[in-house]
Amino acid sequence: xxxxxxxxIVMITIFLLNACSPQKNETKxxxxxRSTADTAAETKEGYSxxxxxxxxxxxxxxxxxxxxxxxxxxxxxxxxxxxxxxxAMADADIDTMRELVSEDMLFTHMSGRQQTREKYFADVxxxxxxxxxxxxxxxxxxxxxxxxEITYTSVLNANAYGARGTYRMKGTHHYELRDGNxxxxxx
Numbered sequence: 001x002x003x004x005x006x007x008x009i010v011m012i013t014i015f016l017l018n019a020c021s022p023q024k025n026e027t028k029x030x031x032x033x034r035s036t037a038d039t040a041a042e043t044k045e046g047y048s049x050x051x052x053x054x055x056x057x058x059x060x061x062x063x064x065x066x067x068x069x070x071x072x073x074x075x076x077x078x079x080x081x082x083x084x085x086x087x088a089m090a091d092a093d094i095d096t097m098r099e100l101v102s103e104d105m106l107f108t109h110m111s112g113r114q115q116t117r118e119k120y121f122a123d124v125x126x127x128x129x130x131x132x133x134x135x136x137x138x139x140x141x142x143x144x145x146x147x148x149e150i151t152y153t154s155v156l157n158a159n160a161y162g163a164r165g166t167y168r169m170k171g172t173h174h175y176e177l178r179d180g181n182x183x184x185x186x187x
Contacts, residue, residue, distance in 0.1 A: 053080040060090035060131075062155070065138035075141040078148045078175055081182040085173075086134040094121050101184045102176070130159040137168075146177035 053076055061083045081100060088096035105117040123129045135155030142149050151172040175182045
């Protein structure tokens with residue numbers, strides 16, 4: 001019964017996070033795919049004329065199934081924000097996570113249990129949720145003005161509440177442009 005409970009918590013957590021994982025002196029199951037993309041951004045409020053996105057810095061994030069050079073500036077910005085968030089999860093970099101996630105964000109587990117941003121971040125900080133690598137597979141990005149979403153399959157190599165494994169699940173993250181930065185928000 002205890003094993004089933006732990007498995008349920010793990011699945012809930014993974015669903016909640018749906019796309020991130022850190023490395024803590026663990027062997028990676030898949031090497032990360034690294035790409036650097038430069039793009040001339042459209043002149044638009046909140047964007048500079050030229051933006052550079054260095055995806056090589058994300059050593060624990062593997063992006064597959066998309067040609068990042070085919071993305072427009074806004075789509076690239078969303079993918080970059082998601083990859084940056086996933087890397088922060090893998091690094092247990094709570095300061096960066098706070099920067100990328102709205103203060104009122106609620107994380108909902110598969111069981112329906114909800115956590116505030118700070119309670120979720122506390123679980124990452126204390127190692128209850130320990131991400132080794134995170135895959136962002138086959139992302140589809142939609143941008144509509146100052147709102148956006150990214151849907152993809154997360155491939156999480158993690159130890160969640162004591163249950164170690166690699167988990168695949170499809171999910172969507174929502175973003176909102178605030179003060180020139182894309183921030184993860186509730187729908």
